[in-house]
Amino acid sequence: MNPRIPKVDLHRHLDGNIRPATIWELAQLHQLSLPASSAEGLIPFCQIQDKTSDLLAFLAKLDCGVSVLANTDACHRIAYENVEDAHREGLDYVELRFSPYYMAQAHQLHIADVVEAVVQGCKDGERDFGVKVNLIGILSRTFGTDACSLELAGLIAHKSDITALDLAGDELGFPAPLFVEHFKQARDAGWHITVHAGEADGPQSIWNAIELLGAQRIGHGVAARHDDKLMAYLAEHAVGIEACPTSNYQTATVTDTANHPMKTFLDAGLAVTLNTDDPGVSAIDLAHEYRVAASVINLSQNELDAVQRNAVEQAFLSDTDKQQLFEKAASR
Numbered sequence: 001m002n003p004r005i006p007k008v009d010l011h012r013h014l015d016g017n018i019r020p021a022t023i024w025e026l027a028q029l030h031q032l033s034l035p036a037s038s039a040e041g042l043i044p045f046c047q048i049q050d051k052t053s054d055l056l057a058f059l060a061k062l063d064c065g066v067s068v069l070a071n072t073d074a075c076h077r078i079a080y081e082n083v084e085d086a087h088r089e090g091l092d093y094v095e096l097r098f099s100p101y102y103m104a105q106a107h108q109l110h111i112a113d114v115v116e117a118v119v120q121g122c123k124d125g126e127r128d129f130g131v132k133v134n135l136i137g138i139l140s141r142t143f144g145t146d147a148c149s150l151e152l153a154g155l156i157a158h159k160s161d162i163t164a165l166d167l168a169g170d171e172l173g174f175p176a177p178l179f180v181e182h183f184k185q186a187r188d189a190g191w192h193i194t195v196h197a198g199e200a201d202g203p204q205s206i207w208n209a210i211e212l213l214g215a216q217r218i219g220h221g222v223a224a225r226h227d228d229k230l231m232a233y234l235a236e237h238a239v240g241i242e243a244c245p246t247s248n249y250q251t252a253t254v255t256d257t258a259n260h261p262m263k264t265f266l267d268a269g270l271a272v273t274l275n276t277d278d279p280g281v282s283a284i285d286l287a288h289e290y291r292v293a294a295s296v297i298n299l300s301q302n303e304l305d306a307v308q309r310n311a312v313e314q315a316f317l318s319d320t321d322k323q324q325l326f327e328k329a330a331s332r
C-alpha cells in the first residue's frame with residue numbers, strides 16, 4: 001500500500017475477525033466447550049484452510065467465534081480488539097460492520113445491548129489506538145425478515161452511533177425484495193446504505209440492491225461482469241464496488257483469484273475499492289489483498305493507487321473528514 005495515500009478498509013466484518021486466542025480465552029472464562037483443546041488446535045475450525053464449496057460453507061466458519069460471546073463484555077472486547085488490529089496494520093480509517101442478532105444468538109443476549117457494547121468497544125479503541133472508525137449495522141438475511149426487524153430495532157436504538165446499514169448472509173435464499181421496508185426505515189434514519197450483492201447471486205441482485213434498497217455501494221458485486229448495462233450504470237453513478245478477492249476465492253465466487261473481475265471493473269471506470277471482508281476467518285490483512293491485487297490480478301501501481309484513493313472517496317465520511325485523511329497521509 002502507498003503510505004502517501006490513506007490506508008482504508010471499508011468492508012470488514014468485526015464478527016468475522018475474532019482472534020483465535022480470544023476465542024480460546026473467552027471459552028475458558030465462561031467454561032464453554034470448543035471443538036479443540038488449545039488455541040492453535042482451534043484454527044481449522046475458525047479459519048479457512050484453502051477454499052470452501054460455496055458461500056454458506058464459508059459463513060459457517062464464523063460460528064465458532066460468535067459462539068463464545070457469552071456476555072456484552074465479550075462483545076466489547078472483540079470490537080476493541082478489531083480497532084487494535086486495524087492500528088497494528090497501520091490503517092487510518094476503517095468501517096467495521098457487524099450483525100448484532102448473529103452475535104446475540106448463541107447466548108440470548110439483548111440485541112440493543114450488543115450494539116451498545118460494540119459501539120463502546122470501538123470508541124475505546126479509537127481513543128487508545130488513534131484509528132478513525134465508523135460502524136455499519138448488518139441485517140443477517142439468513143435468519144429471515146422477522147429476525148431482521150428485531151435486529152434493525154436494536155441498531156436504531158443506537159442510531160447516532162451507526163453510519164450505514166448492510167444486508168449480509170444467504171443472498172440466494174433471502175433476496176433483496178424481502179427487505180424493502182427495513183431499508184426504507186434505515187434511509188429514514190439518515191443512514192448510508194451498502195448491500196452484499198452479486199456474490200452468490202447474479203446481476204439482478206445488484207440491480208435490486210440499488211433500485212429497491214437504495215445501495216450507494218455494493219459488497220462484492222462480482223456478478224456485474226455479466227451485465228454491461230449494469231456496469232455502465234455503476235460507473236455513471238459512482239456506485240462503489242467493495243472488492244474482497246481472497247474472500248471471493250474462498251467462497252468459490254470466483255474460480256481462482258486471477259479470474260477476479262477487478263481489472264475489468266477498473267477499465268470500465270467503476271469506483272473499485274479493496275477490502276478484507278472477514279480477515280480473521282480468511283487469515284489475511286489488507287496489505288495481503290493489495291499484494292494479491294498486484295501479483296495475481298496484475299494491477300499496475302497506478303491502478304493500485306487509484307483503488308486506494310477510491311476507498312477514501314467512497315467512505316461514508318464528510319468531505320472535511322476525507323480531506324483530513326488525505327492531508328495526514330500526504331504529510332508522512
Ligand SMILES: O=c1[nH]cnc2c1ncn2[C@@H]1O[C@H](CO)[C@@H](O)[C@H]1O
Nearest residue numbers: 013015059098099102140168169196
Ligand atoms: O462474504 C460474506 N458474504 C455474505 N455474508 C457475509 C460474508 N461474511 C460475513 N457475512 C455475514 O455477515 C454477518 C456477520 O457480520 C453474518 O450474517 C455473516 O454470515
Ligand SMILES: [Zn+2]
Nearest residue numbers: 013168219277
Ligand atoms: Zn462481507
